[in-house]
Amino acid sequence: MYGASVDDIKQDGKAEPERLAEFEARIARGEKIEPGDWMPAEYRKQLIRMISQHAHSEIVGMLPEGAWITRAPSLKRKLILLAKVQDEAGHGQYLYHAAETLGATREEMVEMLLTGAAKYSNIFNYPTLNWADIGTIGWLVDGAAIMNQTMLARCSYGPYSRAMVRICMEENFHKKQGQEQVILLSQGTPAQRRMMQDAITRWWWPTLMMFGPHDTDSPNTPTLVKWGIKTRTNDELRQDFVDQLAPDLMALGLTLPDPDLKYNEETGHWEFGSIDWDEFWRVVKGDGPMNAQRMAARRRAHDDGLWVRQALAAYAEKHGSLN
Amino acid sequence: MPDTQWPRFMVFQQMAPGEPLVHNGTVHAPDIEMALLNGRDVFVRRPRAHAMWVTPVECIFAKTAQELADGTWLAGVQDAGGAEEKYHVFGKLHHLGQLDQLGMVEAASAPMAMKRAIEGFGGKPVLVWWVFPAARTLYSDEAEAESLFQFSESHDFKNQAFYPVITMMRQMRAKGKLED
Ligand SMILES: [Fe+2]
Numbered sequence A: 001m002y003g004a005s006v007d008d009i010k011q012d013g014k015a016e017p018e019r020l021a022e023f024e025a026r027i028a029r030g031e032k033i034e035p036g037d038w039m040p041a042e043y044r045k046q047l048i049r050m051i052s053q054h055a056h057s058e059i060v061g062m063l064p065e066g067a068w069i070t071r072a073p074s075l076k077r078k079l080i081l082l083a084k085v086q087d088e089a090g091h092g093q094y095l096y097h098a099a100e101t102l103g104a105t106r107e108e109m110v111e112m113l114l115t116g117a118a119k120y121s122n123i124f125n126y127p128t129l130n131w132a133d134i135g136t137i138g139w140l141v142d143g144a145a146i147m148n149q150t151m152l153a154r155c156s157y158g159p160y161s162r163a164m165v166r167i168c169m170e171e172n173f174h175k176k177q178g179q180e181q182v183i184l185l186s187q188g189t190p191a192q193r194r195m196m197q198d199a200i201t202r203w204w205w206p207t208l209m210m211f212g213p214h215d216t217d218s219p220n221t222p223t224l225v226k227w228g229i230k231t232r233t234n235d236e237l238r239q240d241f242v243d244q245l246a247p248d249l250m251a252l253g254l255t256l257p258d259p260d261l262k263y264n265e266e267t268g269h270w271e272f273g274s275i276d277w278d279e280f281w282r283v284v285k286g287d288g289p290m291n292a293q294r295m296a297a298r299r300r301a302h303d304d305g306l307w308v309r310q311a312l313a314a315y316a317e318k319h320g321s322l323n
Numbered sequence B: 001m002p003d004t005q006w007p008r009f010m011v012f013q014q015m016a017p018g019e020p021l022v023h024n025g026t027v028h029a030p031d032i033e034m035a036l037l038n039g040r041d042v043f044v045r046r047p048r049a050h051a052m053w054v055t056p057v058e059c060i061f062a063k064t065a066q067e068l069a070d071g072t073w074l075a076g077v078q079d080a081g082g083a084e085e086k087y088h089v090f091g092k093l094h095h096l097g098q099l100d101q102l103g104m105v106e107a108a109s110a111p112m113a114m115k116r117a118i119e120g121f122g123g124k125p126v127l128v129w130w131v132f133p134a135a136r137t138l139y140s141d142e143a144e145a146e147s148l149f150q151f152s153e154s155h156d157f158k159n160q161a162f163y164p165v166i167t168m169m170r171q172m173r174a175k176g177k178l179e180d
């Protein structure tokens, strides 16, 4: 059966170290690991953790933007935002599927999210206070996510990599619609410019935190890199992001809330001030501005959907068409 | 009744008439008809589709090149006789690719279908093999292709080319330089 054979004990008589060496050689050759192939238990565990967290982020990530669908300033922006939020729902589905190929069940994953046992991206625990936040999320937050996802599209696990290729294709629209709005608002009326500056001031640091702790505080990273799950570190991706975004935002006349931000001619990189890791860990542990609301919204959606799940299951049973 | 996320169904999509189907992923649904509609909603938001197939996940019989490598599994497959039925064959041909439709075989069991698939389509190296019974697959109705899928193509704003941000940024930088 597809997607479950990872649990089988392979009776090929090979010792564990020999299998591990073979597994690592496959990854070094750029081969993809597929459901059914031998993999170390730790590889599977790390992938389930990462992929389900990623799926939860797509699902919770619909909430901050969804809040503005009814208040979009034009029909055009409303249709764009609707399509973007709908895409994020699809991304959540693609990713849950990838985790399911490793033996995780949807019921378990939903349960982990709703009980708070699983995490999702910290960024969605910040509020969307004005319309300019929507452009900012598209350009900065989706932009940061794309850098991470482009890396993961090359990862060694076939189903995760395929989900990422599909997601990256769709994410470029998310980023560009956001960038277009930031450009237009930053060149708009004084009120629009104030709104835009306010959004950038609030989102800049939380976006940099999206890449996760410094490499020195990411104990999993070396293993993830060795097994081709990650191919670049948190700090490398964060630096790329600042190098791309800082000059563009400044070209629009926007000010970034970092007095230490400056271009280093010698290295060719933008240097930036230190990240408030106390804030980061506070939000991870549940004490961010919107953690409680986000969780309450997910639980309410799950509870409100119970009768639909039950009604459809009862219908399928009655008509004998369950599968 | 216990809460449920429903069973899983595998979804395959054909982008244009005559093209092989490709594997997309799975959806959860209470029954196979709903699985087809959920598959459309999840996978056909863009760019397009001409046909879609769904089959219950447990109907997929899979083997990877690694599992087949030493030949013992294949050597152990016996034709036990019995009524034959049609099986669809999908295979992954490239490390960076997905599973593509290869064709069809007839066999009395899934392992026999796998064996015949490998004999019939194994000319090039296949990294992952799937076979599943045609009788357990639901196919979108050709006559409904337009109402099921066509609208996905008509949303320009879902295409990144709709947003001329590169030109806009270039203009902004040029303007900044003039003012300096
Ligand atoms: Fe997404």
Ligand SMILES: [Fe+2]
Binding pocket: A088, A142, A171, A174
């Ligand atoms: Fe997105």
